Amino acid sequence: MTVESTKTDQPQRTRRTFLHEGRKVFFVFFLMASFGVLCGENVFVLLAQQRPDRTKAPELGPAPQLTLPPIQKRALSNGLPVWIVETHEVPLVQITLVVLAGSGDDPAGTFGVGSLTAAMLDEGAGSRSALEIADVVEFLGATLTTTSSFDSSAVRLNVPVARLSEALPVMADVALRPAFPQAELDRLRQERLTALLQARDDPASIAAMAFARIVFGNTHRYGTGAAGTAATLKAFTTADLRAFHSALYQPTNATLVVAGDTTAAAILPQLEQQFGGWKATAPVKRAEVPAAAQLTRGQITIVDKPDAEQSQIRIGWVGVPRATPDYFPLVVLNTTLGGSFTSRLNQNLRETHGYSYGASSAFDMRLSSGPFVAAAGVQTDKTADALREFFNELNGIAASRSAPRSWRSRRTTSRSASRRSSRPPPICRVRSRSSSSTRCPRPTSSAMSPACRRSRRTRCRRPPRATCSRRGSRSWSWATGARSSRASARSAWAPCAS
Amino acid sequence: MNLRLVPLLAVLASLPLAAQSQAPRALEVPHRQFTLANGLTVILHQDGSVPIAAVNVWYHVGSANERQGRTGLAHLFEHLMFEGSKHVMEGEFDTRLESAGANNNGSTNNDRTNYYIDLPSNALELSLFLESDRMGYLLDTMSPERVNGQRDVVKNERRQSYENRPYGMASIEIDKMLWPAGHPYSWPTIGYMEDLTAASHEDVVAFFKTYYAPNNATLVIAGDIDLDRTQALVEKWFSEIPSGPRVPAISPPPAQLTDVKRQTLTDQVRLPRLYLGWLTPRTYAPGDAALDVLASVLSGGKNSRLYKRLVYDTQMAQDVSAFQQSGALGSSFLIVATARPGHTVEEMQTAIDEEIERLRRQPPDAREVQRAVNQVEASFYRRMERVGGFGGKADQLNAYHGAGGGPDYFAEDLARYTSLSPADVQAAVVRWLPRDRRVELVVLPEVKR
Incomplete structure (x- = not known):
């Protein structure tokens, strides 16, 4: 379910949007523009007879060799590339059709059309209705999902290999011959509009949406969530979806990726039969998402919700595109800053100060520059203290280059004064009473499997990184709040915790 | 210091891997x-x-x-x-x-x-x-x-x-x-x-x-x-870590619902939500697997009974889910539904009760049950794809061992589902989902001040 909104013209108005019914959540948005850098055998008898030496940790052996199965790159007769990786451990096959068409291709004024097009693919296709597609796929023990992001869309089939020949034609119908029935569009529209409404209950959703809007503005595509706004959602027609599909879902603009318990010889004829007749109709022209203007000054937005137990903090700016030459340094940088448990932000906010259950940072790299964002939920009465520590770390990593840092200082030991010295920028509080558009997704409860449900009683040491879905890990996009799971993409017994 | 090893309990027989995948391979985890x-x-x-x-x-x-x-x-x-x-x-x-x-x-x-x-x-x-x-x-x-x-x-x-x-x-x-x-x-x-x-x-x-x-x-x-x-x-x-004392047993009071318990909460939300709950058999006990399948018949997929009626057809609900929350001392079965704007929990509750009543009177179709079981079976294979993390093979070996079935209980666990008939699912409804012994919790939007 991905939904959100746009509606406002100016950051200022956007802020108002988030303020109006303030009650529960106390939100802080921070945008800082110029930080400068972002930059054996039978040995056990012997071993068991002596106490182990615990005075020093065992050395790591040499790193193990990772031998990956080769990617077999082939093509169908129509030119559609097919990449095949054989893995024979488990009798399942995953087939993904990646189409280079995403929310970044949404024309101005129709934000959300790419996302809705992908969502509608399995709501009737070929000769089958939405209900018939769901029934046949589930009966085969398969999962068939349609997803989209800012950069691309995908149709994904996961199926027991014994059932592949029955499931593949359904996948091909969904990808190539969607019917876009009016009644299903109306239904999904209402579902998404309601999700927009519900997003306003959820502090993290509101924070994500507001953050995107403030960093990118309302005209740049990345300033609005993938699913568009209430206004665009209300306006979409089936013709809009058909037009998007026929312009971009073409064999010259797609790749089939196969992984699982099959061979190239076994799978290629089946793929040829189902996808080989797919013909290109016109040259594909993708929309180019322009590079967003970087913020030029620090700005702070607060959404005040009295009685909230936590403040959701998002700090960031325009990041980098995936093609950045700094990709690898940035991955390493972010791992140190906020991309791992031992990262500076998490150690500081969580372990040293106990303000939060977890703090993190991420570069959301897309075809064009996506956001960089540092984030945490912190207890309300420590909001200002938490902000100070955020800025200590964000400034600190720019200043110290990659100098090794001594282990976290705990409240159990003394903290050096310098790590507490910097002050956060002044906070301006913005209030508003007006209500307007809604934003953002929250997963419908029905999107969770029984196993996940069971785990509601389970508490983890650290926040789960991935949403619980049958597709395994799907990361949460801070800026868009985009998750591609949909209500119909439910599955049974996905293992998320036992 | 310990030298006395209990000999291997599991035979390390190699898996009889089916050459072609038409016949599902045994769900065997040698250990x-x-x-x-x-x-x-x-x-x-x-x-x-x-x-x-x-x-x-x-x-x-x-x-x-x-x-x-x-x-x-x-x-x-x-x-x-x-x-x-x-x-x-x-x-x-x-x-x-x-x-x-x-x-x-x-x-x-x-x-x-x-x-x-x-x-x-x-x-x-x-x-x-x-x-x-x-x-x-x-x-x-x-x-x-x-x-x-x-x-x-x-x-x-x-x-x-x-x-x-x-x-x-x-x-x-x-x-x-x-x-x-x-x-x-x-x-x-x-x-x-x-x-x-x-x-x-x-x-x-x-x-x-x-x-x-x-x-x-x-x-x-x-x-x-x-x-x-x-x-x-x-x-x-x-080996050097000393044993501890025997762990004290838990002796919980008997758990039984004797009537309908109702309660209403308010929250800072925009849509009302209904929770219906029953007490059900503990994990792996008879009835537990049937209730998992019932959950799927009720809310797994577009054709499931509650999803189709509440979300797909009438669109009175934004979402509905049903699930058996299994525990070692006992389980609970929950149905949760969120009302669309303009609809009420009463409407949803009436529809849900009618659907439960229908299953009480008549078993689900064979295809409905088979569809659910086929999904369970596929999910067992998906779980075999990784060894680590929560729910990976290592965690699952531990779960099965803890439940007393032996670590490699995968095939037996799956058989709990594949052996179910529509009548078993109906029997679970009759036995475990009585209308007059359950909890009904409603969450309503706080009234704006």
Whole structure:
């Protein structure tokens, strides 16, 4: 379910949007523009007879060799590339059709059309209705999902290999011959509009949406969530979806990726039969998402919700595109800053100060520059203290280059004064009473499997990184709040915790 | 010092891998099992697909072992397990593992606490050193300050996951309604805020001494390992840890609903939500699997009865889900639905009750049941795809062992589902979902001031 909104013209108005019914959540948005850098055998008898030496940790052996199965790159007769990786451990096959068409291709004024097009693919296709597609796929023990992001869309089939020949034609119908029935569009529209409404209950959703809007503005595509706004959602027609599909879902603009318990010889004829007749109709022209203007000054937005137990903090700016030459340094940088448990932000906010259950940072790299964002939920009465520590770390990593840092200082030991010295920028509080558009997704409860449900009683040491879905890990996009799971993409017994 | 190894319980027969996949391969997980003299049960499974291994430890203690006034202690304790031990400095557990490319986590539920380390195979001994040190030497460096530090983190976990989450308090409330006062499932694993405040260093010490001993733990190591070498390393690092006392048994009061319990909460949400709950058979007991399948018949997929009627056809609901929440002492079956704007919980409840009534009178179609079972079967194979993490093969071996079925219970577990008939599902409705013995919780939007 991905939904959100746009509606406002100016950051200022956007802020108002988030303020109006303030009650529960106390939100802080921070945008800082110029930080400068972002930059054996039978040995056990012997071993068991002596106490182990615990005075020093065992050395790591040499790193193990990772031998990956080769990617077999082939093509169908129509030119559609097919990449095949054989893995024979488990009798399942995953087939993904990646189409280079995403929310970044949404024309101005129709934000959300790419996302809705992908969502509608399995709501009737070929000769089958939405209900018939769901029934046949589930009966085969398969999962068939349609997803989209800012950069691309995908149709994904996961199926027991014994059932592949029955499931593949359904996948091909969904990808190539969607019917876009009016009644299903109306239904999904209402579902998404309601999700927009519900997003306003959820502090993290509101924070994500507001953050995107403030960093990118309302005209740049990345300033609005993938699913568009209430206004665009209300306006979409089936013709809009058909037009998007026929312009971009073409064999010259797609790749089939196969992984699982099959061979190239076994799978290629089946793929040829189902996808080989797919013909290109016109040259594909993708929309180019322009590079967003970087913020030029620090700005702070607060959404005040009295009685909230936590403040959701998002700090960031325009990041980098995936093609950045700094990709690898940035991955390493972010791992140190906020991309791992031992990262500076998490150690500081969580372990040293106990303000939060977890703090993190991420570069959301897309075809064009996506956001960089540092984030945490912190207890309300420590909001200002938490902000100070955020800025200590964000400034600190720019200043110290990659100098090794001594282990976290705990409240159990003394903290050096310098790590507490910097002050956060002044906070301006913005209030508003007006209500307007809604934003953002929250997963419908029905999107969770029984196993996940069971785990509601389970508490983890650290926040789960991935949403619980049958597709395994799907990361949460801070800026868009985009998750591609949909209500119909439910599955049974996905293992998320036992 | 232990030299007495229990011989392998499991035969390491190689899998009869079906040559072609038309016939499903046996869901078999070959393993070696032995017990150290101190009572630590060890289960090893070799899977060399990729050069990683999973070290997975279950302590057979959860929030059900807590006492009133100290709810949340099992989970708070879990957090403290990462904070260092006698030979591992504070923070070193994580830095050593992440530096080695490993990652780790732990979780607590009513019945157990589990810990995993997923590691590149060259970090196996490091992981066993760290894991054994916190099993044997955690208290040597435990301090009130450490307890305070994680108390703050856990309180923020609670705020983030309950107080500050839409409908977040409902799950706490519904457990309180379902289970009788004093039953350990009546309180939340996260704990009550005042109990988290009250938990002391002494409580933590006593908890460790009571529950965190090798005889109350099971260690699974799965992945790219050499069985003999790994067994030797386990002997080396874990044998010296002394046994603990026998773990006190839980004696919960009988749980039974005798009438309909109703309650209404308000929350800062825009849409009303309905929760219906029943008490049902414990995990793996007769009826448990039928209720899983019933959940799928009711809310798994577009054609499921409640989804189709409430969300797809009438569109009175934004979402609906049904699920059997299984536990060792008993389970609950829940149906949760959120009303669309302009619709009410009463409408949804009427529709839900009609659908349950229909299943009470007439079994589901064979295809409905088969569709659900086929999905379960496929999910068993999907679970075989990774050794680590929550729900991976190592964790599941531990789960099955803890449930008493033997670690390699995969095929037997699946048979619980494949043997079900439509009549079994109907019988579960009749027996376990009575309309006059259940809880009904409604969450309504707060009235705007």
